Amino acid sequence: MSTINGFGTKMLGDFEYYEDNSYVSINWIVILFIPIFPLATYRVFEADEEDFPSLPVGTSKSTYKVQRIPMKWKYAWRLLRVIYAILLCIGGLIFLISNFLNNLLGMALCLICILILIIGGFLFLINQYEN
Numbered sequence: 001m002s003t004i005n006g007f008g009t010k011m012l013g014d015f016e017y018y019e020d021n022s023y024v025s026i027n028w029i030v031i032l033f034i035p036i037f038p039l040a041t042y043r044v045f046e047a048d049e050e051d052f053p054s055l056p057v058g059t060s061k062s063t064y065k066v067q068r069i070p071m072k073w074k075y076a077w078r079l080l081r082v083i084y085a086i087l088l089c090i091g092g093l094i095f096l097i098s099n100f101l102n103n104l105l106g107m108a109l110c111l112i113c114i115l116i117l118i119i120g121g122f123l124f125l126i127n128q129y130e131n
Contacts, residue, residue, distance in 0.1 A: 006032040009039060015075045021046060026076055035083055038076040042066040089117050
C-alpha cells in the first residue's frame with residue numbers, strides 16, 4: 001500500500017470506530033493522489049511497539065496492523081460521490097473560464113460558481129465532523 005509520484009494504492013478514510021480503538025479503512029487505487037477505485041476494506045488496529053521492535057532510523061513510529069474484511073460499499077460510494085462531484089465542478093469551472101472570460105456575464109457566472117463551491121465545501125466539512 002504505497003504511492004510513487006501520486007500513483008499506486010492508498011488507505012483512505014476511518015469509519016466505524018470500535019471499542020478497541022480500531023476502525024475501518026478502504027484501500028484505493030489512486031492516480032495523482034485522487035482515489036479512483038476501491039480495492040479492499042480493512043479493519044485497522046494500532047500495533048504495539050513490541051510487534052515492531054527494530055524500526056530503521058527516520059521511519060514513522062506509527063505502526064498499524066490490518067485485517068481484511070468484506071467490502072463496505074456504502075463508505076466507498078460516499079467518498080466517490082464527493083471526489084467525482086469536486087472533479088465535475090473543477091471541470092465546469094475550467095469550461096466556464098475558458099469560454100466566458102471575455103465578457104462581463106461570463107466573469108460573473110464564474111464568480112458565482114466559485115462562491116457556491118466554497119460554501120458547499122465548508123458545508124461538507126461541517127457535516128463531516130458533526131456526525
